[in-house]
Amino acid sequence: MAPSERHHKRTRLIVTAGVIAALYAAATLLANQLLGVLSWGPVQLRVSEALTILPIFTPAAIPGLGIGCALANLLNMGLTGAGPLALFDVVFGTLATVLGALWTRRLRHRSLLALAGPVLANALIVAAYLPVMLKGMGVEGYYVIPFTHISFAQSWPLMYLFGFIGVGAGEALVVYGLGYPLVLLLRRRNRLRGVDD
Numbered sequence: 001m002a003p004s005e006r007h008h009k010r011t012r013l014i015v016t017a018g019v020i021a022a023l024y025a026a027a028t029l030l031a032n033q034l035l036g037v038l039s040w041g042p043v044q045l046r047v048s049e050a051l052t053i054l055p056i057f058t059p060a061a062i063p064g065l066g067i068g069c070a071l072a073n074l075l076n077m078g079l080t081g082a083g084p085l086a087l088f089d090v091v092f093g094t095l096a097t098v099l100g101a102l103w104t105r106r107l108r109h110r111s112l113l114a115l116a117g118p119v120l121a122n123a124l125i126v127a128a129y130l131p132v133m134l135k136g137m138g139v140e141g142y143y144v145i146p147f148t149h150i151s152f153a154q155s156w157p158l159m160y161l162f163g164f165i166g167v168g169a170g171e172a173l174v175v176y177g178l179g180y181p182l183v184l185l186l187r188r189r190n191r192l193r194g195v196d197d
Contacts, residue, residue, distance in 0.1 A: 020064025028072035043166035050178035055105035127163030
């Protein structure tokens with residue numbers, strides 16, 4: 001590969017990563033504003049998580065999603081006034097996103113299994129720090145089973161289990177419900193254009 005061709009390819013990857021980061025951050029912030037606690041509590045429905053399918057198509061999505069997640073969480077920290085506790089989300093939420101993206105990229109030829117990466121990474125990691133973060137913010141009431149008075153707020157293992165199920169279910173709903181049809185659409189478009197994934 002000629003140096004100019006290598007430079008062009010690297011530039012294209014950087015630009016692609018930047019566009020993905022911007023899209024992910026904007027979609028996350030929009031979801032946070034419109035859905036409130038449904039986008040950042042023990043059950044998370046972030047439409048931006050549909051973009052976690054992009055590592056199937058480009059390695060640029062791995063840094064793009066990581067940067068987008070960190071940026072969205074930093075901006076959200078300022079918008080919500082969550083203070084230093086939100087750094088848990090910046091660090092560990094970004095870690096979950098990057099690990100999920102790496103899994104997705106590695107298993108890109110097996111779409112359904114590849115999409116399990118973001119679901120598992122977020123369910124395992126976000127559920128672990130979310131109780132600490134919410135308790136510190138004084139909003140631990142989210143660990144109450146809906147329509148009952150049963151609360152898990154006094155037991156970290158139960159809050160973790162509640163969060164694991166809630167975060168995992170919300171993530172799976174978005175990744176498989178919105179992301180998987182997007183995978184099929186993009187693969188179909190690539191086949192029509194003669195482009196290999």
